[in-house]
Amino acid sequence: MSNCTCGHEHDHAANALIPVRAKVINIVEETPDTKTFFISTLDDQKPFDPEPGQLGMLSLPNVGEAMFSVTNKGEKHLEMAIKAVGQLTNVLHEIEVGQEVGIRGPYGNGFPLDFFKGKDILFIGGGIGLAPVRSLIMHCLRNREDYGKLTVVYGARSQADLCFKEDLFTNWPKTPNMEVFITIDNKEEGWDGHVGFVPAYVEELAPKPQATVLCGPPVMIKFTLPVLEKLNFADKDIITTLEMRMKCGIGKCGRCNIGSKYVCLDGPVFSVEELKDLPPEY
């Protein structure tokens, strides 16, 4: 758009509300209720090039359209890990490789990469909350020399509910200067790892204060924040990503506001320091 005022160098020539056609080229079953969809354009290109933490609007036009975090990008595809929780996502879980979909984006601010550069980073995730966090972890791994030690603390209800198992158990633990701590809510057969909730596990691990990414269900966030405070983490060093219902994705349709901020444009990534300036309405 010639009259675009955003100051970024993205291409706004196309109509932002109209998706491009794309196709699902691979589906990975992460957990009983979560699948990762690999998406390319019809001519085998990446539909758009998101920064870590940015969002994409995915649609089956005859069913609906919803916003998802892009959990990873490849040379020629994007990955979205999607939990079946509603009308569209339930149908998405029924589709097969080859399905054509609509996609538009990227939306949102993404993670503050400059802030993380050169730092040790603690990633805390719960359940499907690892999906947006993973985009940053993958970015750090692709640019390994730019970041310090990477520590992942991740929890899910049960073994079966752990997302990205290959990363958690194989890829990440063997990466130099990276540690992965996994916990599940309750004891179960065949699990000899840690048992307990994420906040308590963080307290037990007592990591030194550092740049932190925190993402998971509201109850996990609620109980992890006081733990981090106790461990002397600064609000400005704790980064989280928010979810809200969205329709347009471009700051017009109104519904994803928190105070005067729109999660689709000004978020979804906020520091705890920034959130404390906003009404607690999310």
Added chain:
Amino acid sequence: MFTVQESEIRDLLNVLNKEYKVFVPAKVGDESKFVPYEDNVEFCWDRNVLLSVKDKFFPQTEPLYKFKTKRQNLEIEPLAPKDEPVLLFGVRSCDLQALNCLDQVFLTKGFVDEFYRTKREQATIVALGCNEAEDTCFCTAMGVDPQKGHGADIQAHWLQGKFALEALTDKGQKIIDTLKSYLKEENLEVPETKGFQLQPDMDGVPEKLKGMFDSDLWTEVARKCLNCGACTYICPTCHCFDMSQDVRGEEGFKYRCWDSCMFEEYTLMAGGHNPRPTKKERVRNRFLHKLCYFPERYNMLLCTGCGRCLSVCPVNLHITSIIDKVKEAN
């Protein structure tokens, strides 16, 4: 300024109608709204229309694209915008200011809404000054000059049985030039608008509201509100929309339609979480959006004092009384 007798206004509109699709304020049954100009329209010059011109730029329902799905295949067909110059004759200052608000929403902050932009660029606007305020008017309190439409191409006044026209832009001047043979050059005095009964004091209100998120005021206000959404549909600045689809077999189209922050489903997320679960949060968000959040984001109020919500609210929950209460609050 140039004048034309009121009795000859139809001659003038007939000329304009050749080049533009002309809309005029008219009485239609119990309602009044902007309708395409025809010889038999019953003009509404004496007061503002009930339904603002918002829908000429942001229709209540607007198709966005068509699609076809067959097995795994998908076709998407964008819908080309209508290439049709439009002229709106007789838009009041409050409704022009509302368009200025919508311009901020749809044309700034990184993304331009193409559907809105196309219609906005194709429109020429003749503003119409207000000689008399209605009981529900309070535009002056919101910084709007009822005799000067900000952003119009021509300013018109309805004075002494005549229409007086003054060009405000080149586009407006061009129109006056083409109408010259119907116009007489004379200067009429534009009187001050009479009869304002509401003068809420907005001084310091947006700033004060920043600290009032947890105020008891919202509990009190929510008790009365029915969450009916009438205020949001009648409001010339409310811009929230839903996007959905109409599907017939393998074919369908995506559309957007007006939505309302008063409704529970507006923010209800898949999975059941709702950040604004009760009336209280929704009412609070509506008034804070108008009087605090929007000014913070765009440096202008999202209320133009048109007074429509005052006349439609079934429980007389007036934004003017909310402003008064904010002023009074400790």
